[in-house]
Amino acid sequence: MSAESAAGAPFLSATDVTYRYRGAAREALEGVSFQIAQGACFGLLGPNGAGKTTLFSLMTGALALQGGDIRVGGVSACSDLPKVRAMGALAPQDLAFYPGLTGRQNLSFFAGVYRMDAKTWRKQFDEAVAVGQLHALLDRRAETYSGGEKRRLNLAIALLNAPRILYLDEPTVGIDARSRRAIVDAIAGLKAQGVTIVYTSHYMEEVEQLCDALMVVDEGRIVAIGGKQELLQRYAPSALIVTLDEPARRDSLVALQPAWQDDLHLTVPIASATELPRVLNAMTAAGAKVATARYGAARLEQAYLAMIGAREAA
Amino acid sequence: MRRSALLASFVKELRLLARDVHGLALLFVLPLVFILVMSLALQDLFEARAGRGIGVLVIDRADGPQSQDLYARLAANEAFSVRRSETVPNDADMRRLLRGSANAFAIDIAADYETRIAELASENPEPLVRVTAASDTTKQTELIFVAALQGAVERQRAALLMTRIGYLVPEGEEAASERRIAVSYAYAPAGGAAPTAVQQNVPAWLVFALFFVAIPFSNSFIRERQVGAQRRLRTTNIGAFTQFFGKLAPYFVINQLQVALMLAAGVYLVPLLGGHALQLNGSVFALIALSVTLSLAALGYALLIAVTAKTTEQASLTAGLGNIVLAVIGGVMVPKFVMPEAMQQIADLSPMSWGVDGFLELFLRNGGVVDIWPELAKLAAFGLFALALARVLYRPQEQT
Secondary structure (H helix, E strand, C coil): CCCECCCCCEEEEEEEEEECCCCCCCCCEEEEEEEEECCCEEEEECCCCCCHHHHHHHHHCCCCCCEEEEEECCEECCCCHHHHHHHEEEECCCCCCCCCCEHHHHHHHHHHHCCCEHHHHHHHHHHHHHHHCCHHHCCCEHHHCCHHHHHHHHHHHHHCCCCCEEEEECCCCCCCHHHHHHHHHHHHHHHHCCCEEEEECCCHHHHHHHCCEEEEEECCEEEEEEEHHHHHHHHCCCCEEEEECCCCCHHHHHHHCCCEECCCEEEECCCCHHHHHHHHHHHHHCCCCEEEEEECCCCHHHHHHHHHHHHHHC | CECCHHHHHHHHHHHHHHHCHHHHHHHHHHHHHHHHHHHHHCHHHHHHHHCCCEEEEEEECCCCHHHHHHHHHHHHCCCEEEEECCCCCCHHHHHHHHCCCCEEEEEEECCCHHHHCCCCCCCCCCCCEEEEECCCCCHHHHHHHHHHHHHHHHHHHHHHHHHHCCCCCCCCHHHHHHCCCCCCCCCCCCCCCCCCHHHHHHHHHHHHHHHHCHHHHHHHHHHHHHCCHHHHHHCCCCCHHHHHHHHHHHHHHHHHHHHHHHHHHHHHHHHHCCCCCCCCCCCHHHHHHHHHHHHHHHHHHHHHHHHHCCCHHHHHHHHHHHHHHHHHHCCCCCCHHHCCHHHHHHHCCCHHHHHHHHHHHHHHHCCCCCCCHHHHHHHHHHHHHHHHHHHHHHHHHHHC
């Protein structure tokens, strides 16, 4: 299966990528081909063990290709891996820095790894610190940071080499809603600056907000690929999206069976518009103060489950 | 100017090390304690073996040329550590002088020694020399000492009598007689002497300490892998060699500091506490070469453990137990020269043994690079092989 993620010249193109781990019974990835447009945010979705991490490792150059090719900015990973690596940066799901060092020392070490000159270091340091909102934290050891602060440092390190393509592997996992919002806003800002982003997350709300194009993989193969709107329309036509004025108790809204929920947002699947009054009344009765409510927008959670379901049915 | 990835890695590792003050202190304090305790505790045992002379206190009532000649003859004998008494004690004082001192004997040279030494048939029943043995002196030692003393007196008499009849003893005769009998030690290398406590223990525990860096190094390496930093680094162009050497270099510096500190402890600290000072004999260049190759071997061993162990617990256990096994068979805990022949051959398989042998060759026999060349070669080969093997074993981890 092959598709171009969005309009515009592809910045990254994968052709027939196949990878099998030593001793594994089957390929972790098999014949995967896709393209990502310059400046796009490309969502990579799939259940655990689907092959997302392997694909990330191949795109970032952490793993060497066994079959097929990946070209980044026109450069083949098969022929010039160092150049491909130099164009990108990874913020892995693990907090990939040194907890015993301060934020500044971590940034300094990775700047050394990227062999920056002094001028570039100063510029990139300021930018990374600003994006990660790390000013007040720089001289504290990273092990004393909160979960959200650690995630921001993880992201800031990835920004040090001014990547043209940024690979974000679940950058908001395990943090509170406010920190998540800060990171999502930072990523949106990078996207606005023209950085190409490859993004994976289990938080569908974020993926839906940030991504222009999506690819769903399962068992090493592409299940679905295309523009976000196209996939949403195809797989999940209706839902009510609610933003609250203040955080509501989660258990008070359980009766509505939301498809997705955090402190201030929830998504309620509904079959038709006639159900809207019932749902809104129920929310008011539960003490939730609704700030905005949107109906008619497709929801990614539904779409994703529909895509995976369709594959299993097939 | 561009930043250096190697330097960044070096600085990062130093900073991480500095955070673990207790672990770092252990690398220095532990071997230092071993050196002090073992050097002092085993001093007497090593002296009995390694030949510090039997203590002899000489009371020279004659104080003439002949009694002084006897003193010189005894002093020339390496079996004895001869000291002249400042006073002329009575019997009670003599017993007091011997009690609790390092002297096994006191000899009392008679006041008329000068005249009676060359008498052919004396009617005087008084002995020329009286020997008093300390309470802890064994009968065996007494018999050997008395025989040696008898020999010295008789040789002195013979020389005097021959002079009296007009025969001049040729110059160098005395010295030549010393060379007619050669002694060697079954437990020491050919022609070599056995080390003293400090000569044995400083190199032994020093070598042990160098290999001990395997624990903090492998722990640091595995933690880096566990937090995902190594995966992130694999997406950059830093490369495995820069990564490895950036991490290893601070430990090399620590190894060199360990060598300097332990040798300084042997030279300055042990004597302050009543032990013998370590003599840094041999070539300085050879000492540096030995220190560098030892560190290479220790770091190769450390990297090998780091890439093969899956958890920090596993690495600590492997490195700790491995070190103890290498130390036990390598002549660190039990000196090689007291081992039976078969065990000495097994000891030769341990890199720690190569290191200790190298130091002993330098300190005991004034060795140079040529003398310790086999040890240097073996240590370097072991280190390079371990580093290469670690690189090969790390490759599959780069594909996961």
